[in-house]
Amino acid sequence: MQQILVNQNAITETRMLEAEGEPLAPGQARLAIESFAVTSNNVTYAAAGFDIGYWQFFPTSENGWGIVPVWGTAKVVESRTDVLEVGTRLYGFYPMASELVITPEQGAAGLVDAAAHRANLPLIYNQYTPVKTAPASEDHLRALLQPLLATSYLIYDWLLDNDFFGAKQIIVGSASSKTGLGLCSYLAEAEARGVKIVGLTSASNRAFVEGLGHCDTVLTYDQIDALDHVPSVYVDMSGNSTVKAKLHSTLKHQLKHSSAVGLSHWDQFTPTAPLDGPKPQFFFAPSQVAKRREEWGPGKIEAQITAAWKRIAVSASDWMEVKVHDGVADAEEVYATLARGEADPKVGAIIRP
Structure with a gap:
């Protein structure tokens, strides 16, 4: 397993960690991350990591070093739960890494990671959405724009x-x-x-x-x-x-x-x-999501968001160039370029671990 660690007190500083994946406990599933986007959003996650809690999603054993969350798509490659079958593809919140182990639970809010350390974190970041196999370009646009x-x-x-x-x-x-x-x-x-x-x-x-x-x-x-x-x-x-x-x-x-x-x-x-x-x-x-869910009921604001981002995504090729990088290691420089404020706004960066 490969992970990109970010210095929590100097967020342009990164390093890659390679480690053995942990054995699954009952109720867990292992996801191999297929692709994820790296955008200025991830710089905000790092900059607000302590204030809002983004460092808590994917804790590390390295004192002072954290994992910046990203959005992307992964596939279940190992499962010790009836909730998720091997081969299921999921879109959601992932570490800047090659894999993630989750404790999936199906409830009123859909599929969530019910791992204890994520229990008090915002629901929207703990949800995972099953997605069908599709052209890679669809996965890339979803991760970059949604x-x-x-x-x-x-x-x-x-x-x-x-x-x-x-x-x-x-x-x-x-x-x-x-x-x-x-x-x-x-x-x-x-x-x-x-x-x-x-x-x-x-x-x-x-x-x-x-x-x-x-x-x-x-x-x-x-x-x-x-x-x-x-x-x-x-x-x-x-x-x-x-x-x-x-x-x-x-x-x-x-x-x-x-x-x-x-x-x-x-x-x-x-x-x-x-x-x-x-x-x-x-x-x-x-x-704002929580407010609208309470006012309108579940699913309404989510449907509006989906329709809205897809309206803009239709014309994305007119104003955005998707650049695909192979290997987790490439995420270091892509992220650092964004953190230094040197990225081209017309380029959307995708990492394929």
Whole structure:
């Protein structure tokens, strides 16, 4: 078995660990991971690993080193449970590794890993969905887009749920990220939305964001002063404290809500001074899922998410190049490139262990 370990206190530092797989206990199943995506989402998992608990999903015996979760597809290769048959393929939350042992349980929420160390973690991350054998491209698009665009859609749903906080414009930071472009796309779909969509991005990615056609205006980070001084919501996908401070000081009381979603600029996250306007609040997608499940019943929000991400996936080949890497070892450099902020937003990286 191969695993990529990440230094929990210096998240660009990685190393590969090779170890013997543990024998299965009764009730367990061994999954061979077939492929997984590595995106800026995984950098957020590492940066928020202690605060939100992402390091807890796949614990290691190496003090100070953790495994970053990824989304992908795996096949059951050994089973000591009646819940899962050998050969079953599952989509879900995996370690950046070649295999995973789970304790599967079938319940009202579907198939979940009922391992004791995952009992108090968010349900959405413990669920595994059976998937049929399909062209590899389908597995790749699902792993690359479903988690990110699910977050995009839940932010959109949350904004609707709060009547856009009375804003006249929604400002999306790091609009070139897949979560950012997804949110801009869902906002652009909304009928009679009454809000202006502003994409913030780097100068090098401005043409890419403009070409997608979802934003009413695209500004670079050094053009924040050009923002309209109207009631606004800022949805921050990067966590760059310098950009956040400039935006807050520009809009001040016109900023009705400031939401932190991603931490792709994790190394620039810590604010250097108090912020003008509202205190940023972290958006945690599983909380919106739980709210909608309680309000609408099981399955409704999940169906909306699935329909939403598939709408965008249809045109993915127009704006995303899927690059497949063979071998767990390749995940080290792919992840590190993302963590250093050097990745091309047009490329979607897949690892085939």
